[in-house]
Amino acid sequence: MPRLVIVLPVAALRVGDSFAVSAWPLHVTVLPPFLTDSPAADIAAAMADVARTRPPLTVAAGEDALFGRRHDVPVSLIVPSEELTTLHQALLAAIRPFAAEPDEPAFTGPGFRPHVTQKPPARLNPGAVLTLTQLALVDMLPRAHLAGRTVQAVSPLREP
Template sequence: MPRLVVVLPVEPLRVGERFTVAEWPLHVTVLPPFLTDAAPGDIIHAIRAAVLGRESLTVVAGEDALFGRRHNIPVTLMLPHDGLTGLHRTLVAALRPFAAEPDERACTGSGFRAHVTHKPPARLHPGAHVTLTQLALVDMLPRAHTSGRTVLATHAFSAPRTVS
């Protein structure tokens, strides 16, 4: 049974790209991992339908914090951003029906705290502006034939409209 996660990579990813936990590219997790019996194609279709027409998001890095059960995982929190929170809520609504066992941790709602985990030497520094141009669906479970996490699909956001 796949364990999937939806992320906004800081640098675009490619379908089929693989990486270990230690090599995760910098990203904002917009929907935490969830188990599903659904076919990845159904999940991808639901994601694309839910985010159709959305524009890239420019977000700002805030302060550093520690996450995890033992509060030992260094992250940079993202400053509150209505578009990012709205995207999270949209994806929760679109993908909750596909979750094998709905997990409230994966559907954090008002508890959503957008952040980027430090992956030394890479990290975001407070005050950094980041434009998130892509959404990626990643299979979290390593398979016998892979070396780690696998990018199953990506979706590019449209460029922000400029007002002249």
């Protein structure tokens, strides 16, 4: 069963891009990982429908924090914005029907804390401003013939 995630990459990704966990390109996770029995193409179509209704996002990096079960994953928090929260909620609504378990923690909208995981030496410094223009659907399960995480689909956010 695929485990997928939807991200806003800092630099554009392409379908088929693959990377190890330690080499994830910088991104804002806009919809946390979820399990699904649905074809990636169906989820990609729902993601594209949302992307067509949203303009590119300008976001700012806030303070650093530690995430993860052991609070040992350094991240740069993203200053909350109505546009980012609304995008998260729209994706949540569009993708929920495809989730294997609708009550999975990935679908807890109020707990959404936008951030960019730091991958030394890559990181966002507090105050950095980014314009994010693309959504990417990434398969989180490594495959023997690939480097690790693999981009299944990308959708540009509509031009304003």
